[in-house]
Amino acid sequence: MSLTLGAVMRDVREALAGPQYAVIVWGEEALRKLGAPIPPGFDHEVMLVVESRHMADAGKRLQEAQFEHVPWSFGIDAERRTPMLPAANNQIMIDFRSFDESSEHYVFRRVHTSRKETIKVALIPATYANISTERDPIDDFDKMFGFYWPKPGRLMISFIKTLVNGPIAGCWKRLLIMWAAYWLYRGKTLPETVMDYCDNEMARRYFVACIRPMQFAPCLPPVPGMENQFVGVYVPPYF
Numbered sequence: 001m002s003l004t005l006g007a008v009m010r011d012v013r014e015a016l017a018g019p020q021y022a023v024i025v026w027g028e029e030a031l032r033k034l035g036a037p038i039p040p041g042f043d044h045e046v047m048l049v050v051e052s053r054h055m056a057d058a059g060k061r062l063q064e065a066q067f068e069h070v071p072w073s074f075g076i077d078a079e080r081r082t083p084m085l086p087a088a089n090n091q092i093m094i095d096f097r098s099f100d101e102s103s104e105h106y107v108f109r110r111v112h113t114s115r116k117e118t119i120k121v122a123l124i125p126a127t128y129a130n131i132s133t134e135r136d137p138i139d140d141f142d143k144m145f146g147f148y149w150p151k152p153g154r155l156m157i158s159f160i161k162t163l164v165n166g167p168i169a170g171c172w173k174r175l176l177i178m179w180a181a182y183w184l185y186r187g188k189t190l191p192e193t194v195m196d197y198c199d200n201e202m203a204r205r206y207f208v209a210c211i212r213p214m215q216f217a218p219c220l221p222p223v224p225g226m227e228n229q230f231v232g233v234y235v236p237p238y239f
Contacts (some may be wrong), residue, residue, distance in 0.1 A: 003115055008044040008046065008110075008117070008119050008163045009145070009146070009147075011047070011108060011110065011119060012046055012048070012119065012121060013063050013145055013146055013147070014065065015061055015064075015065030015067060015108075016048075016058060016061050016146070016181070017146070018061070018063070019054070019058065019061065021050060021051065021054045021057075021150050022051075022133040022134075023048050023049070023050055023058070023146070023147050023148065024048065024049040024050070024123065024129075024131060024132075024133065024141070024147070024149075024150065025046075025047070025048060025049075025147045025148070025149050025150075026047040026048065026129055026131065026150070026158070027045065027046075027047030027048045027122075027179070028045055028047070028179075029045075029046050029047065030047075030149060030155055030189040031155075031179060031183050031184075034103025034152055034155075034183075034184075034188065035187075036183040036187060038183075044117060044118070044120065044160045045074070045120045045122075046119060046120065046121045046122070047121075047122045047124055047129075048097075048121060048122070048123055048124065048147075049124045049125070049126050049131055049132075050123060050124075050125070050126065051125070051126050051129055051131045051132065051134065052126065055104065055123055055125055056212040059104050059106070059123055060109075060125050061063075062106045062123070063106070063223075064119060065108075066104040066108060067094035067107065067108045067119075067121060068106060068108070069104065069105070069106055070105050070106065070107050071105075072105060073092060073093040073100050074096055074099060074100060074103065074105055074120065074122050075093070075096040075099075075100075075172065075230045076089060076092060076093070076094040076097065083215055091170065091171075092170075092171060094170065095169060095171045095172045095173070096170075096171070096172045097148070098166045098167060098168055098172070099117065099122075099124075099128075099172055100166075102125060102128040103120070103122045103123060103124045103125075103128065103131050104122070104123045104126065105120065105122055105123075106120070106121040106122075106123070107119065107120055107121075108121070117234070128162065128166075129158055129162060130152060130157075130158045130161035130162050130165060130200075131154065131158035136154060137154075138219050139188075140153065152184050152188040152190055153190060153194045153197065155184060156179075156180050156185060156190060156194060157194070157195065157197065157198045157203065159179050159180040159184070160176075160195070160198070160206055160207055160211065161175050161198065161200050161203045161204045162176060162207050163176050163177070163180070163203070163206060164200065164202040164203050165200075165202075177210070177211070180209075180211055181211045181214050185211055185212070186214070192212065194207075195207045195208075198204065201237060209215045
């Protein structure tokens, strides 16, 4: 599939131009590259993975390109455009705590477009996202536009390993399950043997107990690219 880099990712690429280390696109942008029709929210949310030793340099480059380092939870609307009760905000921050404590967040407001856009960038260490061009087979990545884009199997393995490697709950956990089960395992029709390449026994057990048995039914009314919805989701206790 040909991929045209959107204006948002061009801004991010320009900010990170020059480093000699790998920058891996993770999360929703990686899924969009694979064809997932994920609808845009109020903010463009970009998750980038680098090795821990490169976190400081990548953050410095973003700030030099006018990306503002912010302390907010990545799950919160950067512009506060959606009114939310304090209890809802608190719950999001609790759910995203493991992610927020492990990553650094930046915001860039685009003013050269017909409407105001906000780009949220999360810099994530490879140890948290469980994906690395240094430790995983390089053939599991495509390199385009200066970024490394994980192929479906490697991306799914990283999501599931992240699920089982820490005390993750709530909306962040459900999002990882959605990405792994709906967009990748089912959406890309990955084989049941996909986790054979995973070196984490807990992740392999989680796939067998949770991801593989998920049931889907036709989505009514039909949504292009989202023809199915969950009808039975069994999430076993945390291993």
